[in-house]
Amino acid sequence: MKERLDEICDRIKASTIKSGRMAGDVTLIAVSKTFPSSAVTGVSSLGQVDFGENKVQELVLKSGELENGTSDHPIRWHMIGHLQRNKAKDIVGRADMFHALDSVRLASALQARLKAEELTLDCLIQVNISAEDSKFGILPDELKLFAEQIAPLDAINIRGLMTLASPTNSPESVRPEFAQMRDLSEMLTECLGYPTPVLSMGMSSDFEVAIEEGATHVRIGSAIFGARTYLNT
Helix, strand or coil: CHHHHHHHHHHHHHHHHHCCCCCCCCEEEEECCCCCHHHHHHHHCCCCCEEEECCHHHHHHHHHHHCCECCCCECEEEECCCCCHHHHHHHCCCCCEEEEECCHHHHHHHHHHHHHCCCCEEEEEEECCCCCCCCCCECHHHHHHHHHHHCCCCCEEEEEEEECCCCCCCHHHHHHHHHHHHHHHHHHHHHHCCCCCEEECCCCCCHHHHHHCCCCEEEECHHHHCCCCCCCC
8 A cells, every 4th residue: 555655646746746836736635435444544654644535424434433633644534525415514524625516505505504513614616527417516617606606605615626527548638628627727716806726636547637737636546545345335
């Protein structure tokens, strides 16, 4: 596992430098879905800090068992999967960042829960950059209106955008989608009037191209943890 993590970190560093940025400018999110808390602890002990979960029940379980890690090996939790409104309450106080904000109704549900607990939450707007019916997210031409609609919700800190590119065996073929996301990120900053620096895009098969096009956070799972065994839940 250490060898896999080191290899991914070396590739991230190389792509970051290639894109004209400083080493360390890109955050690796280790996607721990389907893996037990012990696997998270193992990767955390190697110096990895940020971990992503796709399902609420796994976030609740693992954050409950591990909390925020230890002083020597802290853990930051990212909720990166689709969230139903009735489960909004479950990520409040658990997730450090939510990557999949995709509706006004969900934003309102989060706002209500956050205000009740006197908390705030860093959120990313999910963009369906490939316009696939099977994917969640705001379509690019709807982003400006959506951002304006949720801007008054003061418990939600819009920090940037997230996307999943089209599935492909050729990372170069999705470079235009990543480039469009960079343009949308700049538009979002102009729309809201304050910096929205986070651009969460790129996974195991395409993260190097995503970094070259401006990704600040990449989400990588099996390339670090190994082959998945899916839970019967």
